[in-house]
Amino acid sequence: MASFEVIGGNKLKGDIHPQGAKNEALQILCAVLLTAEPVTVSNIPDIRDVNKLIELLADLGVKVTRNAPDTYTFQADDINLEYLKTDSYVAQGRAIRGSVMIMGPLLARFGTCMLPKPGGDKIGRRRMDTHFIGLQKLGATFTYDSQDSFFHIEAPNKLKGTYMLLDEASVTGTANIVMGAVLAEGITTIYNAACEPYLQQLCKMLCRMGAKITGVGSNLLTIEGVEKLGGTEHRMLPDMIEIGSFMGLAAMTGSEITIKNAQIPELGIIPDTFRSLGVKMEFQGDDIYLPAQDHYEIDTYIDGSILTIADQIWPGFTPDLISVALVTATQAKGTVLIHQKMFESRLFFVDKLIDMGAQIILCDPHRATVIGQNRQIPLRGISMTSPDIRAGVALLIAALSAEGRSIIDNVEQIDRGYQYIDKRLNAIGADIRRL
Structure with a gap:
């Protein structure tokens, strides 16, 4: 210590x-899982939570290239989903709160995800219901192993667009749902969405990758799902x-x-x-x-x-x-x-x-x-x-x-x-x- x-x-x-913004970084880094093409991100802060998430992505199979002290290129073209079953992944996921935001991208692209109960600050209860309920409305199914504090999430028939009213304007919850919805079939409408600058940055990046999102900056987002997303460059606030x-x-x-x-x-x-x-x-x-x-x-x-x-x-x-x-x-x-x-x-x-x-x-x-x-x-x-x-x-x-x-x-x-x-x-x- x-x-x-x-x-x-x-x-x-x-x-x-x-x-660079920590809370933006945790969302943006998870979004690289949505495409097989390279994504270059700059102004990434060199801090523990962000570095741990980058390590998790690399162990999951994302190719990580450090171009400069604050700039990385990520390419998620060979993801190893079996890594989600390892003890190493469990330890990494439980070490940081940001690990929760791999759910939306992995469900959208691969139809499956496993998630240990994430870590983070000890500042009281930090429920994840908004994440799970939102993804459930898109068609995901959840099981929870209370003995191991482990979530198993599946969407074998692809996520489907729908209307939802979030129970709270959770920033990470909104980010997870948005990342799930951009590759879902049909149109998703999210009311009471978070509208923080970090969430706006995520939506703008996804749109440059080919997503169709309207209402960015408001609490009402409309997302028309697309077949695939491409690469992009992004600079964080x-x-x-x-x-x-x-x-x-x-x-x-x-x-x-x-x-x-x-x-x-x-x-x-x-x-x-x-x-x-x-x-x-x-x-x-x-x-x-x-x-x-x-x-x-x-x-x-x-x-x-x-x-x-x-x-x-x-x-x-x-x-x-x-x-x-x-x-x-x-x-x-x-x-x-x-x-x-x-x-x-x-x-x-x-x-x-x-x-x-x-x-x-x-x-x-x-x-x-x-x-x-x-x-x-x-x-x-x-x-x-x-x-x-x-x-x-x-x-x-x-x-x-x-x-x-x-x-x-x-x-x-x-x-x-x-x-x-x-x-x-x-x-x-x-x-x-x-x-």
């Missing part, structure tokens, strides 16, 4: 380039979660940072949400300039009542930045209610912030009230453990702003979602040492 030793209190200064993390980092540490090539039109309300916490920023072309701030103040509502920041489905505020918004508020002036609706364990990391001196009331598993200290009482360094990717980076931001030395254990969790984060932050003035 690796750890970070962090000496807090340094002000950072300089440019930082966001990595910068990671909006990392961009939001840098906004919080700049405010907490009083740093002057420029986020380069941020694809601002794809960020939704992320900038305005951090502005509501008092974070100043300027858009300079496609860069985001964050000036050094000695103090920042949380907005109130027009009638003076306490601000609430809650996660919502897109285009609302993404759940993956709730942890960062919470930690950013701890040194602001004012009070905010943080409402994390989706996962019941995502706020449990706040006990570490309280140990550091933050004023937080955990109301219940979903809500926390943060009383900002306006830098009057700085956080203090402590030893702590990263419970998941997003809480891990929130604790790293807290440690960088704190007085003294902090130790963060289990930083493999942070590595799952943030590429070389210690080296990149050290390059602009942080003091982080990997132990």
Whole structure:
């Protein structure tokens, strides 16, 4: 288990380039299974979850060529379905959440898939019903081996287009269903579909491969199935979660940072949400300039009542930045209610912030009230453990702003979602040492 030793209190200064989007990568990489032709993908982040998925694809028979540090060509022209029955595949599938998205492509193209219960963050229940129900409506059949936590999925007569209303606007669920529907017979209509930029990117890539999808960017997708898909080239967006993390980092540490090539039109309300916490920023072309701030103040509502920041489905505020918004508020002036609706364990990391001196009331598993200290009482360094990717980076931001030395254990969790984060932050003035 690796750890970070962090000496807090340094002000950072300089440019930082966001990595490619992790959540987009997991969808795009699974989509290469839909064609026997080469697919070249660039701006792929070099992070644990993505690298593990690439290894899984290679072991499944996908030819993987690394053309540059962030660019790969994939060709799935000789898939070995027998690999799905091996212990190695079970271990790989259980290690990452993204493995669930091989279901749609394999069912659409080969009519079969086996899936161990996928891994991922320990942030509460993460049901997969949307994936399974959607694929069932397309004609797949499921059996579940509860003893081995293993799903057997079959569609021997090819998937068939249909109408469906999703029970939740799941991003990965929508992606799985879309990838199944593009090769299904007939027309599929998906209502209450997710419409995040990552899902839009997947649909645009599939259309370049020959798919027929309309309604991209809305919650109503119509897909006319085609016989086969071809190859393409695709470049991934910068990671909006990392961009939001840098906004919080700049405010907490009083740093002057420029986020380069941020694809601002794809960020939704992320900038305005951090502005509501008092974070100043300027858009300079496609860069985001964050000036050094000695103090920042949380907005109130027009009638003076306490601000609430809650996660919502897109285009609302993404759940993956709730942890960062919470930690950013701890040194602001004012009070905010943080409402994390989706996962019941995502706020449990706040006990570490309280140990550091933050004023937080955990109301219940979903809500926390943060009383900002306006830098009057700085956080203090402590030893702590990263419970998941997003809480891990929130604790790293807290440690960088704190007085003294902090130790963060289990930083493999942070590595799952943030590429070389210690080296990149050290390059602009942080003091982080990997132990």
